[in-house]
Amino acid sequence: MDAGPDGSSLERSTSWQSGRISALATPPRSRSDNLQKNNANNTDKYLIGRPEADVIFVNELEKQYECVACNKVLRYAVQFKACEHRCCSACLPQLMKVEPRCPIDQIKIEKQNIRVDKTFQKEVDALEILCSFKEKGCEWAGYLGELNVHLSDCLYRVIKCPMGCEVDLEKRFVDKHVEEDCVKRLVPCEYCHENFIYEEEELHLEDCQKFPIECPNKCGISKIAKDEVKVHLEEECPRQLTDCLFVRAGCEYKCERNEMDIHMKENFKDHLKMAIRNITANDKSLRIFSKSLQAQNERVNVVEEQVVGLEKLYGSQLLWKIDKHSEKMAEAKSGKKPTIYSPTFLTNRHGYRLALSSSLYGDGKARGQTMSLYVSICKGEYDALLKWPFTHKITFTLIDQCENLNERKNIDYTIKPNLCKENLSFLSKPIGDRNASFGAQKFIELDVLKTRDYTKNDCLYIKVAVDSEDMPLL
Numbered sequence: 001m002d003a004g005p006d007g008s009s010l011e012r013s014t015s016w017q018s019g020r021i022s023a024l025a026t027p028p029r030s031r032s033d034n035l036q037k038n039n040a041n042n043t044d045k046y047l048i049g050r051p052e053a054d055v056i057f058v059n060e061l062e063k064q065y066e067c068v069a070c071n072k073v074l075r076y077a078v079q080f081k082a083c084e085h086r087c088c089s090a091c092l093p094q095l096m097k098v099e100p101r102c103p104i105d106q107i108k109i110e111k112q113n114i115r116v117d118k119t120f121q122k123e124v125d126a127l128e129i130l131c132s133f134k135e136k137g138c139e140w141a142g143y144l145g146e147l148n149v150h151l152s153d154c155l156y157r158v159i160k161c162p163m164g165c166e167v168d169l170e171k172r173f174v175d176k177h178v179e180e181d182c183v184k185r186l187v188p189c190e191y192c193h194e195n196f197i198y199e200e201e202e203l204h205l206e207d208c209q210k211f212p213i214e215c216p217n218k219c220g221i222s223k224i225a226k227d228e229v230k231v232h233l234e235e236e237c238p239r240q241l242t243d244c245l246f247v248r249a250g251c252e253y254k255c256e257r258n259e260m261d262i263h264m265k266e267n268f269k270d271h272l273k274m275a276i277r278n279i280t281a282n283d284k285s286l287r288i289f290s291k292s293l294q295a296q297n298e299r300v301n302v303v304e305e306q307v308v309g310l311e312k313l314y315g316s317q318l319l320w321k322i323d324k325h326s327e328k329m330a331e332a333k334s335g336k337k338p339t340i341y342s343p344t345f346l347t348n349r350h351g352y353r354l355a356l357s358s359s360l361y362g363d364g365k366a367r368g369q370t371m372s373l374y375v376s377i378c379k380g381e382y383d384a385l386l387k388w389p390f391t392h393k394i395t396f397t398l399i400d401q402c403e404n405l406n407e408r409k410n411i412d413y414t415i416k417p418n419l420c421k422e423n424l425s426f427l428s429k430p431i432g433d434r435n436a437s438f439g440a441q442k443f444i445e446l447d448v449l450k451t452r453d454y455t456k457n458d459c460l461y462i463k464v465a466v467d468s469e470d471m472p473l474l
Contacts (some may be wrong), residue, residue: 058128107195249274332361353380374439393467
C-alpha cells in the first residue's frame with residue numbers, strides 16, 4: 001500500500017519495477033491496426049532487464065493520460081481539484097515544494113484539494129499496448145496494466161545470465177546458454193568426477209589429485225594420478241633413489257631401485273657381518289633395558305601402594321552422614337526446615353573451603369519430586385593463594401549401603417562449572433561468608449531414594465569428590 005497526498009491508500013494489484021505503472025483493471029477494448037511507437041515524451045522505461053524496454057502503445061498516447069510534471073504515462077494518478085489536471089503520485093512531492101502550482105496553468109495547488117484518482121488510473125491501465133520486445137518477435141498484445149506480468153514471462157525479454165557470467169541474452173536462449181556456453185556453468189572433471197566452474201578448469205586441474213602426470217623420475221610411466229605418485233616412488237619406481245636394505249645395520253650405500261639387486265649380491269658378506277654386529281649390540285642393549293624396566297616396575301608398584309593408601313585416607317573431601325532422615329524429611333516437607341547444611345570442608349590440605357546444602361523434599365519446580373543437592377564456596381584462609389574463579393569438577397555420590405560391596409549401585413552426579421558471566425557470582429572468590437549455591441536441583445527422584453539401601457537405619461551418606469587436576473599445590 002502507498003499513501004496518497006490526502007493520507008488515503010493507493011492500492012496496487014501488480015507494481016512496476018522502479019515505481020512504474022501498476023495494473024488495476026483490464027476492461028476489454030477494441031484494438032486498432034494503426035500501430036506506432038510513441039516518441040520520447042510519451043514512453044516509459046520498464047527496467048526489468050537489459051536493454052531497457054519501451055512501452056509500445058497501439059494508439060498514440062493522448063495528452064490526458066500524461067503526467068503534467070514528467071510528461072509520461074500517469075502512474076497512480078492524483079488530480080488537482082482546482083484545475084482538474086493530473087500528475088503521478090511520485091511526482092507530487094516535487095511539485096509541492098516551495099510554492100506549489102500546476103505546471104500547465106500555474107493555478108495554486110492546495111494539499112486539501114488533491115485527490116487520488118483511482119477511476120482514471122484504471123482507464124490508464126486499460127490502454128492497449130504491444131510487447132516491448134515486439135521487434136524481437138514477441139506477438140503478445142494486451143493492456144498496460146498487464147505488461148509487468150507479461151514481461152516477467154516473456155521469452156524475448158533480455159536478461160542477465162543467471163549463472164553470473166554477465167552475458168545479456170533473450171530469456172528463450174537461457175537454458176541452452178547455461179548448459180552449453182556459459183563460462184560459469186558447472187562441468188564434471190573427467191578424472192576425479194567432481195564438478196568445477198568451466199572457466200576455472202586450469203585451476204581445478206592444478207589441484208585435482210586424480211589428474212595424471214608423468215613420473216618425476218621419468219621412469220617411462222606417463223600417467224600416474226597425483227595422489228598415487230608417492231606410493232609409486234616409494235614402492236615401484238625403478239629409478240627412485242633408495243637406501244640399501246641393510247641401512248639400519250650400517251650400510252650407507254644408495255642407488256636406483258633397479259640397481260639394488262647388483263649391490264646386494266656383490267656385498268653379501270659385508271652385509272652379513274654388519275647384521276651380526278648389529279644383533280650383538282642390540283642383544284646387549286636389550287639386557288640393559290630389561291634390568292632398567294624391572295627396576296622401574298618395582299618403583300611403580302611402590303608408588304601405586306602409596307597412592308592406594310592416600311586414596312583411602314583422602315579419597316573424598318567429604319563424606320556427609322545425614323542421620324534422622326525421616327524427621328528431617330518431614331520438616332522439609334512441611335516447610336519448617338526446607339534446607340539442611342553440611343559441615344564445611346577443604347578440597348585439599350590448603351585448598352578451597354566448600355559446604356553442601358540439601359533440600360530433602362526438593363527445591364523450586366523439583367519440590368515433591370526429587371531431592372536437591374547444592375554446593376557453595378565459602379570464605380577460606382587460603383583464598384589469596386588459590387586460582388579464581390573456581391573451575392574444578394565436583395562429583396556427588398549417593399552411597400548404596402548394601403552389605404555386599406560388589407552389589408552396590410551408587411548414584412553419581414557430576415558438575416562442571418561453566419565460566420560464563422552469569423555464573424561468576426557463584427564461582428568467584430567469596431566476599432562474604434559464602435557464595436550462592438549451585439548444583440543439582442534434580443539430584444535423585446524421591447521414589448528412587450526409597451529403593452535399595454540408599455536409606456538405611458534412617459541414615460544416608462553422600463560423598464563429595466573434587467577433581468584436583470590443575471589445582472595448585474601449596
